Amino acid sequence: MSINPAWYLSLSVVLFAIGALGVLVRRNVLIMFMCVELMLNASNLAFVSFARQLHDIGGQVLVFFVLVVAAAEVVVGLGIVVAIFRRRASTNADDLHLMKG
């Protein structure tokens, strides 16, 4: 017996919503960062389940791309976070509004 694919998608939606909400409401840069990762992996889950249901390998291929991009993004993003923390000793995103118009 197999699990209904709707469950996978539901899980994906829930994960994505948690991630988005986290980015929206949290102030800690690290937490926001992790929430972004959560959103990325939620979409990966959706890709995989669609690939399986539609018998299309393309979805799984795309997941690999997302993984690679996410890894690269982590490298750069964490680097930036570390650099900011060194200067300001704070991980509060609201302190970083130098780009205010």
Place this chain on the structure above:
Amino acid sequence: MLHLSFLIILLPLVGFGVLLAAGRRLGDPAAGIVGTCFVGASFIVSVGVYIALLGVHAPVRHYGQNLWTWIPVDRLQVHAALYVDPLSMTMVLFITGISTLIHLYSIGYMKGDKDFPKFFLYMNLFVASMLILVLGSNLLVTFVGWEGVGTCSYWLVSFWFTRDSAASAGKKAFVYNRIGDVGFLLAIFLVYDKVHSLDYQVVFAHIGEIGSGNITAICLLLLVGVMGKSAQIPLFPWLADAMEGPTPVSALIHAATMVTAGVYLLCRVNPLLHASPDAALTIAIVGAATAFVAATIACAQQDIKKVLAYSTVSQLGYMFLAIGCGAYTAAIFLMVAHAFFKGLLFLGAGSVIHGLHDEQDLKRMGNLRAYLPITFITFAIGWLCIAAVPPLSGFWAKGDVLDNTWAAHPALWVVGIVTAALTAYYMSRLTGLAFFGKDRWSESTGEAPALDAAHAHHADGALAEPHESPWIMTVPLWILSFFAAVAGVMAISGSRFSLANWVDPVFGASLYHDNLSSTAVWVLAIVDAVVAIAFVGIGLWLWSQRSERPALEGAFLRGAWYINELYDTVFGRPSERLAAFCADVVDPKIIDGAVNGVAGAFRGSGTVLRRTQTGYVRNYVLGITFGTVVVLGFMLTRMWWG
């Protein structure tokens, strides 16, 4: 030898290049000698080409040389090509010959000028441009030369540009010529539109396809062009102002060569004029009017060069009159004779000015024959030539023009003979004032003549005794006076010098044959001679003893019929007002308004929109999320109800 025709143009051009590269280093007088040598070499090549051309059987006496294809665009095929025939050869011979003499003279005249090399630089470029003009085998090559001589004329008129009057005279010459050039360009466009070729010979071969109305339009547009270059009514006032240039420039450009370019062009397109009697009549009337008006102005001028300038305008009017009558040979004859005697007169005037340390006012000369004997003798030959006293060249040339006018348009002949009388009179006035009477130059008038630092070589004492010019200036005077005196031999039909035989292949069927009986010719010749001698006598009698006769120098004539004032009122002032309107209203209100308005609009919208850039990440994320929701919602609604 004919295939070396391109050398005629190339040599002065190389001279220009050499002077451009090394003129400053060569200095005074080496730069002048270099310039003179290149032009002289060009003259020698011209003589060679002339002899070769004489060897060609008369009916096919022409030679085309295609140098390269200049503009190959679809149907517009313009070649950089030369056309050597008796007409262009006549022009080339006297242009290079007189240019050589005037270059030689300039070595003496410009001695000590701080821009000595630059003078010869411009002069060589001028000669090259003038030769391009006359040797070009199509309208566009001619136009290149046409613009080249105009530019050199501008540079040379304002050669002493530190003087305000010289700078503005150069601008004036340039602007008047540009007005004419518009006509020339439009004529070129019209020719191309009708024939799809600009080559003279092709155009003449397809003359039947152009249509008589279009031919008249082309001729009249060309007339506008030549009005500017050859200083005809209404575009003549610039030539008098152009006298601000050094005197050799006046002699070469504004008497002997450049101003005759218009006459050349009209002679070149003689088949077109032949096909359009209306245009020809217009040219004759313009020429007669110019000849008369300029002659009256010349009667009342005080500046020796201004008299000669208006005299040049008047003589050009004669040439136009001849062209209008279809007497192209007469026009060319007068042009060649005029080049000799007017070049001579200008160089003589230059010698006088040089000898008097930059004095140009006739009223402050007098009795110069005692001090400048060579200048006097040569100038007198020029004077009697232009006054048309037999047997000098002027008599034959002007007689030829007047005979043809008598046969074609007797009414214009009356204008012509009155102008001839005026010519004899004003030239005698000039000679009487300058060379006869008392030495007025020694009377102290309380102030020294205004001297300019630009020609400091003359500035050695304002009232020193006049001195004869050095040999380098008098030799050209002798040579020119010889040719001015004997150029009449070209009138002898059947002789080897006969101009009519020589240029016949060019004009052929277009030429007007006056068919006057020999009695009529004799009577006209006697009338010409009597008028000339009588008015030479009257002029000398009136002006050799007294220098002031206010009754004969009305303000109207002294002011040149107030033409300048008229143009100033009709064109100058309204243009100034328009310019002021543009500067005070259009520019600050409309142009600046548009520019500042655009900038203001962006600044205003920016001020509003910058509020959205809070700098908080969460705001941006909210924006992205909201946007995504909207897009998704839109797509869902399309899916369900679309």
